[in-house]
Amino acid sequence: MHGNHDDAHPVEQVAADVLRGYLEISGPRTATALAEECGLGASSVAIGLAVLEQSGFVLQGFFTDPDDPPSPETVEWCSRRLLARMHAYSRTNRRRAVEAVTAQDFMRFLLHWQHVAPESQLRGQHGLRAVVEQLQGYEAAVATWEPEILRARLVDYQPAFLDRLCHDGELTWLRLSPWQAGSDRRSSPSKATPITLAFRSDLPWLLQAARLDHEIEAPTVGATAEIVEALGAKGARFLAELATDTGRLRSDIEEALWDGVARGLLTADGFAAIRFLVGNRRPGPRPVRSVSRRRRGAAGQTAGAGRWALxxxxxxxxxxxxxxxxxxxxxxxxxxxxxxxxAVHEGLAVPWRELQWALRRFEDRGLVCGGRFVAGFSGEQYALPEARDGLHAARRRDRTGERVVVNACDPLNLTGVIVRGARTPAVRTRVVTYIDGLPEASEDALPAFGGASPVS
Structure with a gap:
């Protein structure tokens, strides 16, 4: 006697139940393999897998040979729970296989990774792009970027490289970190004002990472306030136009522009203004004074070169x-x-715990490697695959007394952070000399603080 058809399972549910039981113990399988091993037709397998995927039981991907060219025939299916266990075992095994390097070897690696060590520098405009891509978001004294930081990484650096990228709209410069002084207190031009170079396309998230919900308050009175108002109403303006808009002297405009830079409010479309501030600022020949109030004429060399914007x-x-x-x-x-x-040394507004979760997600996707890469530091560590190979190379490389000198404002001034010893303050007139990754003793160094690691 035939059973009631209302009590019978639909065909797709039967196929799903068969596949569920098999995938719980079998590991990753292609649809073709499942059809052969479970005795089901190809159409039944396709329907059953769709049901299981919709319920969240299985995931599809390329698990066995992820480096092989993907194709519909090589797509594999695996139980979500079993895949999580496999990932956990694989992650544990990979981390155990990592051999930690000393802090000294890590510094040797970084000097090559950031293209400062001999024979590792980059060339040309493409090299400048690579350097900025690596360093964007890091703030250093305005006077150190071209003569110290960029020239240390590019063997043939020319100011025209940076000018071209700025004028083409690829790069910009600005202060990211919030200014701490009072809102109406003016900041005088300073070679120590911290700025960063950045790609304009990355500026939105760089501002978020540095400021989060912190709003930069513009002054309410004075030349800076008038410039901010003019730029907000009319868009990017040259210094001469700002002088006309505000009715102020050029000297007042220049001071106010740099006050806006120090506050993180203003930037310019070129680097010429930075060079004027860094230079000796000696005035050129004075033009004949005009007797008309409206005729302004030539102004000579100016700190306002280029257009300024908010x-x-x-x-x-x-x-x-x-x-x-x-x-x-x-x-x-x-x-x-x-x-x-x-991460803490960077001084970002994004807390480490959020970065840690992001790095864990990268590891789950196979984008980074987790493990103990540098000895002497607690907590989780993550590395790019090419960085892991670079660490191995640094460990094997002979110590030949390689000498590398960087400015104290350079991101590679990691004295007291990575290597044990006194901290050399980030002052633009000081330098740090590394010999085989270890800093030479400096009379200007500050006492070491917590977190420095052993070097042996």
């Missing part, structure tokens, strides 16, 4: 996970290996 406020962060991932990616590009001490 930086703008950081957009509200609506996805903290996405922001943490892009910041973690930037830190990986800069250091190759990321752990808490380096």
């Amino acid at each position: 930086v703008g406020d950081a957009e509200a962060v609506d996805d903290r996970e996405a922001l943490a991932e892009v910041v973690a990616d930037q830190l990986l590009q800069r250091w190759g290996v990321v752990f808490r001490d380096l």
Whole structure:
């Protein structure tokens, strides 16, 4: 006697139940393999897998040979729970296989990773792009960028390289970190004002990472306030136009522009203004004074070279996970290996715990490697695959007394942070000399603080 058809399982549910039981113990399988091993037709397998995927039981991907060219025939299916266990075992085995290097070898690696060590420098405009891509978001004294930081990484650096990228709209410069002084107190031009170079396309998330919900307050009175108002109303303006808009002297405009830079409010479309501030600022020949109030004529060399514009406020962060991932990616590009001490040293507004979760997600996707890469530091560490290989090479490389000198404002001034010893303050007139990754003793160094690691 036939049973009631209402009590019978639909064909797709039967196929799904068969596949569920098999995938719980079998590991990754292609649809073709499942059809052969379970005795089901190809159409039944396709329907059953669709049911299981919709319920969240299985995931599809390329698990066995992820490096092989993907194709519909090689797509594999695996139980979500079993895949999580496999990932955990694989992650544990990979981390155990990592051999930690000393802090000294890590510094030797970084000197090559950031193209400062001999024979590792880059060339040309493409090299400049690579350097900025690695360093963007790091703030250093305005006077050190071209003569110290960029020239240390490019063997043939020319100011025209930077000018071209700025004028083409690829790069910009600005202060990211919030200014701490009172809103109406003017900041005088200073060679120590911290700025960064950045790609304009990355500026939105860089502002978010540095400021989060912190709003930069513009002054309410004075020349800076008038310039901010003019730029907000009319867009980018030259210094001469700002002088006309505000009715102020050029000297007042120049002082106010640099006050806006120090506050993180203003930037210019070129680097000529920076060079004027860094230079000796000696005036050229004075033009004959005009007797008309309206005729201004030539102004000679000026700190306002180029058009000036508002930086703008950081957009509200609506996805903290996405922001943490892009910041973690930037830190990986800069250091190759990321752990808490380096992240805290950056002084970002994004907390380490959020970066840590982002790095864990990268590891789950196979984008980075987790493990103990640098000895002497607690907590989780993550490295790019190419950085892991670079660490191995640094360990094997003979110590020949290689001498590398960097400015104290350079990001590679990691004295007291990575290597044990006194901290050399980030002052533009000082330098740090590394010999085989170890800094020479300096009379200007400050006492070491917590977090420095042993070097042997």
